[in-house]
Structures are given as structure tokens and as C-alpha cells.
Amino acid sequence: MAQWLRAQGSLVGTAPPFDVAALPDDPVELFLAWILHAADAGVAEPHAATLATVDAAGRPDARTLLLKDVGPIGWAVAGRRSSAKGAQLAAHPVAALNFWWQPVVRSVRVRGPVSEATRQESAADLAARSASARAGIPPEDWVLWRIEPEHVEFWQGAPDRHHTRVIYERTGGSWRRSHMTI
Ligand SMILES: Cc1cc2nc3c(=O)[nH]c(=O)nc-3n(C[C@H](O)[C@H](O)[C@H](O)COP(=O)(O)O)c2cc1C
Numbered sequence: 001m002a003q004w005l006r007a008q009g010s011l012v013g014t015a016p017p018f019d020v021a022a023l024p025d026d027p028v029e030l031f032l033a034w035i036l037h038a039a040d041a042g043v044a045e046p047h048a049a050t051l052a053t054v055d056a057a058g059r060p061d062a063r064t065l066l067l068k069d070v071g072p073i074g075w076a077v078a079g080r081r082s083s084a085k086g087a088q089l090a091a092h093p094v095a096a097l098n099f100w101w102q103p104v105v106r107s108v109r110v111r112g113p114v115s116e117a118t119r120q121e122s123a124a125d126l127a128a129r130s131a132s133a134r135a136g137i138p139p140e141d142w143v144l145w146r147i148e149p150e151h152v153e154f155w156q157g158a159p160d161r162h163h164t165r166v167i168y169e170r171t172g173g174s175w176r177r178s179h180m181t182i
Pocket residue numbers: 048061062063064065066067078079080083084085086
């Protein structure tokens with residue numbers, strides 16, 4: 001199996017130009033540019049991401065879900081309060097969210113504290129789902145969570161392995177930005 005895995009391609013997409021001299025001050029702006037670009041480049045379901053949480057004993061967990069919104073107050077995801085992630089977020093309201101857009105060799109990582117949206121916002125998210133996706137979900141069990149970004153990393157792979165990492169770290173009310181080629 002190890003041989004088969006080694007034979008699989010990696011970073012075989014085509015990365016677009018990425019000018020680190022022209023980065024926005026706000027990582028949300030760069031994220032919006034990247035996810036829209038990924039969709040234009042044919043990435044199916046570019047809003048699918050891996051949400052990582054930790055349980056009460058400190059053990060990590062992760063699953064795929066859909067990004068519901070992104071803006072000045074964070075990256076929003078939704079699910080059942082009664083789920084494992086619901087219990088984990090109640091015990092440790094922190095999370096990481098990872099995106100991987102293979103055809104454009106781009107990945108984004110977001111980390112930070114998590115808070116629940118208002119009951120109205122959670123209800124509106126549930127109401128916006130298809131009838132089949134709503135079926136069997138009591139409204140009070142559906143929660144929209146927001147990850148308030150403290151650390152956002154944009155990674156773009158290069159065929160020559162000179163990959164680019166751009167890191168935004170929030171200190172107080174402002175963002176500190178750095179980038180490197182690795
Ligand atoms: C593409 C995709 C999108 C998904 N979207 C969601 C979602 O938005 N919310 C959700 O709760 N689960 C979603 N799921 C199911 C989760 O991956 C997971 O099975 C479920 O949330 C239970 O996870 P938990 O037991 O860790 O809480 C999605 C799965 C896939 C593959």
C-alpha cells in the first residue's frame with residue numbers, strides 16, 4: 001500500500017499567479033478572492049471544509065461540512081447541537097477549519113474561538129436548507145456557529161516545491177501579516 005500511495009500524484013493542479021506584494025490587510029478579503037477563484041476554476045463544492053474540534057478529554061476530532069457564511073465576524077458553519085461536534089464545541093469552544101482546493105493547489109486554514117449565532121440566525125440557516133435536509137431536525141437542535149479568526153493561513157503549492165505561505169495573526173483589533181516561501 002505504501003508504494004501505491006507514493007505513486008499517487010500530489011500537487012498536480014495548476015496554481016494561479018499569487019502576488020504576495022499585493023496582499024489585502026484583511027484575511028477575509030483574500031479568502032473571498034480565493035474561494036470565488038476556486039469556484040471559477042471548476043472546484044466542485046469549494047465551500048466544503050474540514051472542521052476540527054476537541055472533546056472534553058482533549059482528544060481531537062474532525063469532519064467535513066459546509067461553510068455557511070464568511071464576513072467580518074467570522075467563518076460560519078452549522079450542525080446539530082446533539083452531535084459530537086456540538087458536545088465538543090460546548091466543552092471547548094475553539095475550532096480549526098481547513099479548505100483544500102486541489103485543482104488550484106491552494107489551501108486555507110482558519111483557527112479561533114467559536115461562538116453560537118443568535119437563535120434567529122440558526123433558525124434562518126435551518127429554514128434555508130432543502131426540505132430533505134431539514135427533515136427530522138428539531139429547530140432548537142440546529143446551531144449556526146461562528147469561528148472568530150485569530151490565525152488564518154493561505155498556502156499555495158508550486159511545482160518546484162517553492163510553496164508560498166501567507167499567515168495572518170490577529171493581535172488585539174488588527175492583523176499582523178507575514179509570508180514565506182518554503
Ligand atoms: C460534503 C459534506 C458536507 C457536509 N455538511 C455538513 C454540514 O454542513 N453540517 C453538518 O452537521 N454535517 C455535515 N456533513 C456531515 C459531517 O461530515 C458529519 O458526518 C456530521 O456532521 C457528524 O459529525 P460529528 O459526529 O463529528 O458531529 C457533511 C458531510 C460532507 C461529506
